[in-house]
Amino acid sequence: MSHTPSHRDRLFRGSLVTFSLLYLALLVALLLGNVSYTSPSHLWEALKTREILASIRLSLLSSTLSALLSMLVALPLGYYLARTRTKWKILISTIVDIPILLPPLVIGISLLIFFQTSAGKFLESGFQSLFGRGFTYDIPGVILAQFTVAAAFTIRTMEVSFSRVDPRIEHMASSLGCSWSRTFFSVVLPQVKGGMLTAFTLGWARALGEFGPLLVFAGATRMKTEVLPTTIFLELSVGNIEAAVAVSFIMIFVAVTSLLLLRHFNREPLP
């Protein structure tokens, strides 16, 4: 049976729709503004530049590596946070959230300071002797800065995914004779495939857009530690607004496309 909503109900629903539409309109306006400010020729010009091509290459490579490294810590830590009942969980969760809560520049400064300590110097020299490159103001620094922030998002996403897996399933696998590792890899992980895809994509998108910590810790050296957000900053600082907008457009395109693909192929809700 249907009934006519009262005046108060109509007003309430109307206000909900209005506020939602206003926010969506703001985001769409931002995107359209970018599109209207650039043109295919600007984009083409930008894409032909050696610096921007190198920046795109490093951005894609470093974001992918950062996201993979993030998954490496997100799987064990996300699982632990989803399952543990220890009183330390609040403390561990807070530590994990630090990169989400802190201003990006503070993370960059913290990384810079850490690599001035004896532990940091030891790590830096060890890494340099192994791979021929250090962290500070170099490419590994780009990856480390991206990883530090992206990992927090991937850990949180994996925690949500693991918490949706019924713990009785793990008990069942154990009663069937499975070791803990077999239970984890054969029974638990296949159930969080969607969550892993979501976590990786979010980590990757987050790493791609990272700027603050990179600027402080890895620097903004053209053709060396320059990633797409750095390019926007450098182009803006020399007044080349067209190039900055063209690179912004590339970033928006990549971010929107990856999220659309993720939502199309994965039914797991984003956190």
Place this chain on the structure above:
Amino acid sequence: MISLENISIQQGSFSASRLNLTIEKGTHICLMGETGCGKTTLMEIICGLRSIQHGKVLLNGIDHTQSSPAQRNIGYLPQDGVLFPAMTVSGQIALPLKARHWEKEKIHNRVEEIAQLLKISSLLDRLPSDLSGGERQRLALARAISFKPEILCLDEPFSALDDQTKHELIAVLRDLKVQNKTTIFHISHHKEEVHLLSDKILFMRNGALENAPKN
């Protein structure tokens, strides 16, 4: 053979103390009792899924009180099957065999054999979400018996099944007991099922076990 010696447990509002139980090898014991009286808790203690405050759990004469569920080698079928949502029917039957490092060919043959026995051969590539209630129950039993356990713990294995499926699965359990001398500990609410299968009936009340007459 299952032996429980002076088991004490405190779990929320449920408590039991000095529980003793012996189930001889190759016998089928049915446990009855009101909902919430602790039947499932007792079964989980045997399977190693719940820890106890006091007492011993002996399986085939060996003390398994501190053993993990994996070390107890019990075929366990919980109340709602607890199937693995992302694993195919054949994967679920093969999992306990892989855990015991069976050879690939032996696993393949055993999966075929069990699937045939439980009439799920045509479902081997399906996921649990594509199975009916009866098919899910057949799979849960197939998985529990695939590795030929000497002890089988069944928690209401035939609830919500149609009569034909129920009688087919009852026949499978009878064969297991006769041919393999499997010790079966079985929780049920259904008198007919209990009378058809059990060698002995136990009743659980107020945290204590009582013998119940078969008739």
